[in-house]
Amino acid sequence: MKKILVTTLGVALVAGLAWATPEEDRLAFIDYHKKRFPNVAVEDYVNGVYAINPPAYQQWLQIEEFPPYELAMAEGKELFETPFANGKTYADCFPNGGIGIRQNYPYFDAETGQVKTIELEINECRERNGEKPFKYSKGKMAAISAYMAFTSRGEKLNVVIPDDPRALAAYEDGKEYYYSKRGQLNFSCADCHVASSGMMIRADMLSPALGHPTHFPVYRSKWDDMGTLHRRFGGCNKQVRATPLPAQSEEYRNLEYFLTYMSNGMEVNGPGARK
Amino acid sequence: MTRKLWIVGAATIVCSGLCAGTALAADQAAYEAACKAAESAQKAAAEARYEWNTIGPLMKKAGVAAEAGDYDRAVKLCDEARKHGEAALAQSEHEAEGWKLSVVR
Amino acid sequence: MTRKIVAALVSAVLGSLLLPAAWSVAEEAQSAVELGKGLAFDRKKGNCLACHVIAGGDLAGNIGPPLVAMKMRFPDKADLRAQIYDAFTKNPRSVMPRFGPHRALTDEQIDLITEYVYTL
Numbered sequence: 001m002k003k004i005l006v007t008t009l010g011v012a013l014v015a016g017l018a019w020a021t022p023e024e025d026r027l028a029f030i031d032y033h034k035k036r037f038p039n040v041a042v043e044d045y046v047n048g049v050y051a052i053n054p055p056a057y058q059q060w061l062q063i064e065e066f067p068p069y070e071l072a073m074a075e076g077k078e079l080f081e082t083p084f085a086n087g088k089t090y091a092d093c094f095p096n097g098g099i100g101i102r103q104n105y106p107y108f109d110a111e112t113g114q115v116k117t118i119e120l121e122i123n124e125c126r127e128r129n130g131e132k133p134f135k136y137s138k139g140k141m142a143a144i145s146a147y148m149a150f151t152s153r154g155e156k157l158n159v160v161i162p163d164d165p166r167a168l169a170a171y172e173d174g175k176e177y178y179y180s181k182r183g184q185l186n187f188s189c190a191d192c193h194v195a196s197s198g199m200m201i202r203a204d205m206l207s208p209a210l211g212h213p214t215h216f217p218v219y220r221s222k223w224d225d226m227g228t229l230h231r232r233f234g235g236c237n238k239q240v241r242a243t244p245l246p247a248q249s250e251e252y253r254n255l256e257y258f259l260t261y262m263s264n265g266m267e268v269n270g271p272g273a274r275k
Numbered sequence: 276m277t278r279k280l281w282i283v284g285a286a287t288i289v290c291s292g293l294c295a296g297t298a299l300a301a302d303q304a305a306y307e308a309a310c311k312a313a314e315s316a317q318k319a320a321a322e323a324r325y326e327w328n329t330i331g332p333l334m335k336k337a338g339v340a341a342e343a344g345d346y347d348r349a350v351k352l353c354d355e356a357r358k359h360g361e362a363a364l365a366q367s368e369h370e371a372e373g374w375k376l377s378v379v380r
Numbered sequence: 381m382t383r384k385i386v387a388a389l390v391s392a393v394l395g396s397l398l399l400p401a402a403w404s405v406a407e408e409a410q411s412a413v414e415l416g417k418g419l420a421f422d423r424k425k426g427n428c429l430a431c432h433v434i435a436g437g438d439l440a441g442n443i444g445p446p447l448v449a450m451k452m453r454f455p456d457k458a459d460l461r462a463q464i465y466d467a468f469t470k471n472p473r474s475v476m477p478r479f480g481p482h483r484a485l486t487d488e489q490i491d492l493i494t495e496y497v498y499t500l
């Protein structure tokens with residue numbers, strides 16, 4: 001009897017430490033946030049740090065009255081609608097003419113075995129139609145991405161991890177990146193945005209991880225500019241004194257895959273304005 | 276016992292003389308060797324996707340010092356850069372398993 | 381008379397030898413604390429305020445505990461130095477930077493910061 005009990009305990013322990021499915025990860029992630037911020041409704045996490053910081057929330061509402069991303073969005077709309085030299089448009093490259101589809105990104109592409117982001121496909125579309133690709137971090141890329149996010153506001157994130165070992169490997173790779181400490185300062189993404197979210201680093205409150213990808217691209221006051229999610233990844237890397245990876249590198253795409261999956265079911269509300 | 280101490284003492288004196296001699300003689304060759312070692316440490320860290328952004332600036336400073344003929348300083352900076360690369364690689368090895376302990380469950 | 385002079389001379393000589401020595405030890409300790417404080421507050425060095433509340437520091441974070449009652453928390457100064465040098469010694473998932481092994485601070489800088497933090 002004792003032996004059986006010990007064996008059962010042992011199995012339970014091993015099972016507890018063993019690998020979890022993405023869905024188990026996501027539920028644990030939400031649970032963690034509920035316990036950490038019991039007064040915050042899950043759907044409010046799309047507002048980032050403002051969901052957990054009422055004084056900053058009031059300031060942010062004022063900023064949103066004259067959104068600093070509006071110019072970029074208008075530029076993005078124009079770019080999106082202007083035909084390429086060959087007469088085709090972005091609408092020809094995307095499902096539903098590219099309108100209201102942001103929630104389905106990133107996705108796993110079985111053909112290439114890679115995670116595809118919306119920015120990656122914007123450039124693929126350009127190149128397929130004989131146009132030069134845009135730089136991935138800001139500028140025109142951020143503008144088009146902002147417009148495409150805007151047309152998808154209110155749609156719920158629906159990142160799918162298909163039954164394909166390569167898709168799962170990409171997810172696991174992103175998860176590993178998220179939880180690994182890096183840089184001379186030895187911080188992981190999770191050290192700041194999971195373990196220390198809501199705490200102050202100097203005069204800034206660390207934003208919670210849940211809902212992080214819903215509002216990108218963002219107009220960031222610190223940049224005085226628009227930037228994509230991968231621009232922010234690079235900025236975080238630099239802050240911990242790690243060498244950033246290129247925007248749209250495989251690691252960053254996998255990271256986006258994991259991070260966005262954690263926010264599945266939450267509404268797209270990009271583009272956003274952030275400090 | 277006493278003899279042993281004598282030998283150690285003598286060796287220390289001889290070595291300190293020799294080592295000071297080598298330290299004084301930091302030249303372009305020494306700089307290039309130190310720089311090469313730093314570059315390979317940086318490359319190893321980068322391949323593991325764990326490079327630190329402190330390494331490049333240290334090597335750049337080393338290059339400036341070498342150009343000004345200050346090879347002592349150049350070697351020191353390259354050594355420091357190499358140590359950063361090695362620490363970054365050690366970090367990647369530590370995190371290869373370590374990250375799992377941080378996962379939200 | 382002569383004896384008095386000799387005594388005065390001796391005490392003057394001794395004083396000139398001993399007093400400055402005593403002074404310089406105190407001054408050195410004082411300046412180590414001051415230097416340590418400078419390093420602790422420097423955003424490019426210790427940047428302790430990013431995460432710790434410290435008396436006299438502005439815009440402090442609260443990721444780590446406030447730096448107070450250090451002598452009570454670390455009866456042995458060496459333990460405090462070890463924590464500043466490498467937070468992994470006590471907790472291998474600590475969110476505190478590993479200042480020593482990661483060469484973010486030199487050994488001498490860590491010594492000075494320890495001197496300062498130990499006064500808190």
